[in-house]
Amino acid sequence: MLPIYMREMKGYFESLMGIGIIGAFVVVMMMLSVMLDPLGGGGDWFARGELSMRTFFGVFPWVAAVVVPAVSMRxxxxxxxxxxxxxxxxxxxxxWKVALGKYFAGVTFLAAMLAGTVAYPLMLSQFGQPDWAPVIGGYVACFLLGSAFVAIGLFVSGLTENQALAFFLGMLICLGIVGMGEMRGLLGELARTNPESALMLLISIPLVSIGFLAAAVGRDKAVAVAIGALAVVGNMIAYALSGAEGTATKATNSEDIAGTIETVTRGTTQAGEIVVSALAQIAVLDHFGEIQRGVVNTNGLVFFxxxxxxxxxxxxxxxxxxxYS
Amino acid sequence: MIEVNGITKYYGHFKALDGVSFHVDKGEVLGFLGPNGAGKSTTMKILTTYISASEGSASVGGHDVHAFPQQVRRRIGYLPETPPLYGDMTVEDYLKFAGRARGLRGAELKRRLESVVTDCGLRPKFKARVIELSKGFKQRTGLAQALIHDPEVLILDEPTSGLDPRQIIEIRKLIERLRQSKCIIFSTHILQEATAVASRLVIVNGGKKVADGTVEQLAAQSSDTLAVRVLVKGGDDALSEAFARLETVKSVEKQQGPSGYTRFLLTVGGGQRGSRETCEAVAVQVQSRGFLLAELAPEKQTLEHIFLNLLQKSRTPEKPTWKAEDKPGSETEKETAKTPPKFAADDVPEDPNATAAATRVTHRATEADLYHSEDASSDTATDVGEKPDPDKTLYSPRPPDRGDV
Structure with missing residues (x-):
């Protein structure tokens, strides 16, 4: 494993790309942390004399979802x-040892990236007495989340010989995982108002993922296309149903059908809620936030x-x- | 050392290998021959455990490639078709990486590094970055990588492709040096390559094994019909008839030579011996009739010839023979009537009329047709009695030659 790890580290640091990515990451993180700080707001913070690491850790998942796939794509x-x-x-x-050698090289690079940003809290410490515990907790959370992203990037990178494709796919998955927590509220609302389509959406997301995996891992295009088509058709039917529901009830004016529809609706609503709450379990940002606050529980560690x-x-x-293909 | 038993490989629905079997012993150098796409690389990839066979089994040093891939990998050195190099590393770093990845450490690594750098002539570029190397040095670095752990089995996929003649000779010498202690398989579609170093040849075509044996054995299996080219100062029809009456001569064609000269193309049976006897008789005939013999060029059974014949025999159970009016070099040569194998143009000898004609395949047009021209073959398809549709003729026996003499 070690020779592979050493070789990958050489690959990162013997080219300018590695240094470039670290530099860009540090600059972007510090800029965003200052610009997006609700306390400061584009330079105001000098006047207010307040600045925190909160924004830094807040934007990290989103920045990492873009930058880490760029690190792992190769x-x-x-x-x-x-x-x-x-x-x-x-x-x-x-x-598996070759894969781990590569993975650890990616994680080491991530650590180097994070180490580059330590300048920011050090700079802040010049202005006041920061509470170091949450800063350290935040860095641990960043490292854990980033490590998960490296693993995702490693997987996607193994699927293609096109680095750009590996980057975009990796970014898509990472952004999707970060965004899943954000989507929860939206999906909850959708589940209340339009349960069928919410349910279909929730089923079709895993379906599309499975289709993607089938295409990527098993190289079985037929399965992938079939599953993808199923998801799309299901969504369309759900959409049509939700639109037609009201008119159907009025037109038939039949108690039986109305009753059936109501039962089905209630059932799908419940199912939708169950899936939404299940999705909440895999909300990355919750675990990220917990660890950042210093709550390093087994839940979060097991999750990452x-x-x-x-x-x-x-x-x-x-x-x-x-x-075997 | 290497046992291959009936391996078949499907890529999707495409059958890249079809029940290929052979074995290689220690101290042997096996030349793995075949046109591009014949299944050479696929076989090598199966032997190196890179891919698995769909059917059949293979073992290296007694270890099955499917059941014990790690054992197999420890015993082999493998040079893929393109050398597996990291451009951003120096030759030194790269070879150290290759050695460490194969479990070499410390003094042993240093010793092996010294050894392969000397063997592969990498000293002048030892500190250079791989990306800056010439193709020859890249190939040598790839070879050094395959040798660094001193493997018992060496699998080289077209080790000399893209090298200049001097570099080719160097690689041949290296294989020659290594052969005593190892078991070597190398693939090539260049025939001189195979004769130069291989102790035995396996020829594959269309995923199937066509032939297996030493060059001499293969020559015996191949066609026994050869050509003799004669250039005579003067010469007339009577001489032509005299040639035709010779026992070994199957056909004679008289051609216009340079001014004052006549060229005869004789097709002779009886293999090398028939060819020798014909030459003797031709010399006697020419002199006894008061003409001067300017050129007498018997065609040797070159490996190209053997190879082409075997490839054709692999498609047709019957031995290809020439029609009476056919002659080597003519466009109506019967052998061209069959499916043209997909060859690179580079493999065709450039100049059939060169002084070295005797050691070369002398009928360039034939081969050119074979390689390139499906149209040419359809022009001559009357000889074989069916359209030379490659898919049809490839596996189906053709009807008996109607024009056989």
Whole structure:
């Protein structure tokens, strides 16, 4: 594993790309932290004499969802593009060790990125006496979240030889995971007003994900297209149903049908609520926030650890499955 | 060392390999020959555990490639078709990485590094970044990577492709040096390459094994019909008839030579011996009739010839023979009537009339047709009695040649 790790570290730091990404990340994080600070607001904070790390940790998940895939995109895709992939897959090192070597290199780079931003709290400490505990907690949370993103990026990078594609797919998934918590309120509202389409939406998101995985991992386009089509058709039916519901009730004016529709509606509403509450469990930002506040509970660690293990395993699986395709 | 038993590989519905079996012993250098897309790389990828076979089994050093891939990988050094290099590393760093990845450490790594750098002639570029290397040095670095752990089995996929003649000779010498202690498989579609270093050849075509044996054995399996080119100062029809009466000669064609000269193209049976006897008789005939013999060029059974014949035999159970009026070099040559194998143009000998004609395939037009021109083959399809639709003729026996002599 170590030779692979060392090789990847060389890949990061012997080119300007690594330094460039760290520099860009530090600058963007510090700028956003200052500009978006509700207490300061674009320079006001000098006058008010107040500034906190809260905004820094607030924007980190969103910035990381964009920057981390850029870090991890090369991990496999770069090898896939060259013949080195063939070499790695025929080395007397199990694929999971190769994958872990690459993963840890990505995590080390993430740590270097975060280390680069320590200048910001140090700068703040010049203006006052910051409470260091939440700052440290915040960094731990950032590191854990970023580690999960590296695992996602590693998996996506193994799917393609196109680094740009690996970047965009990784970004999509990471943004989706960060955004899922934000979508919860919206989905809850949707579940109340239009349960069918909310339910279909909630079912179709995993369906589309499974379709994507089928296409990416098993390289089975037929399954992927079938599942994707199912999700789209289901959504359309749900949309049509929700629109037609009222008119249907009026037109038939039949108690039976109205009763049936009501039962179905109640059922779907309940199902929608269940799925929404299940989704809440995988709201990344909640766990992120908890750890940031210093609540390092097993829940959060298991959550991020689980994400890492899941995506690294998926990565190994997708690469091993190539041998049999 | 290497056992391959009936391996078949499907890529989707495409059958890239179809029940290929062979074995290689220690100390042997196996040349793996075949046109592009014949299944050479696929076989090598299966042997190196990079991909798995759909059917059949293969083992390296007694370890099954599917059941014990790690054991197999420890024993092999593998150079893929394109050398697996990291452009951002120096040759030194890259080879150290390759050594460490294969479990070499400390003094042993240093010793092996010294050894491969010397063997592969990498000393002058040891500190250079891989991306700055010339193609030859890249290939050598790739080879060094495959050798760094001193593997028992060496699998080289087209190790000399893209190298200049001097570099090719260097690689050949290196393989020659390594052969005693190792078991080597290398693939190529360049035939001289195979004869130069291989102790045995396996020829594959369309995913199937066509032939397996030493060059001599393959020559015996191949066609026994050869050509002799004769250039005579003067010469007349009577001479032509005299040639035709010779026992070994199957057909004679008289052609216009340079002014004052006549060229005869003889098709002879009986293999190399028939060819020798014909040459002797031709010399006697020419002199006894008071003409001067300017050129007498027997066509040797070159590997190209053997190769093409075997490829054709793999498609047709019957031995291809020439029609009486056919002659090597003519566009109506019967062999061209069959499916043209997909070859790179580079493999075709450039100049059939060069002084080295005797050691070359002398009928360039034939091969050119074989390689490139499906139209040409359909022009001559009357000989084989069916349209040379590649898909049809590839696996179906053709009807008996009607024009056989």
């Amino acid at each position: 991990l496999w895709a770069d090898d896939r593009r060259q013949a080195t992939f063939e070499m790695l897959m025929t080395l007397p090192i199990p694929t 650890g689980g994400l890492v293990v899941f995506f690294v395993l998926l990565n190994v699986w997708s690469l091993e499955s190539r041998r």
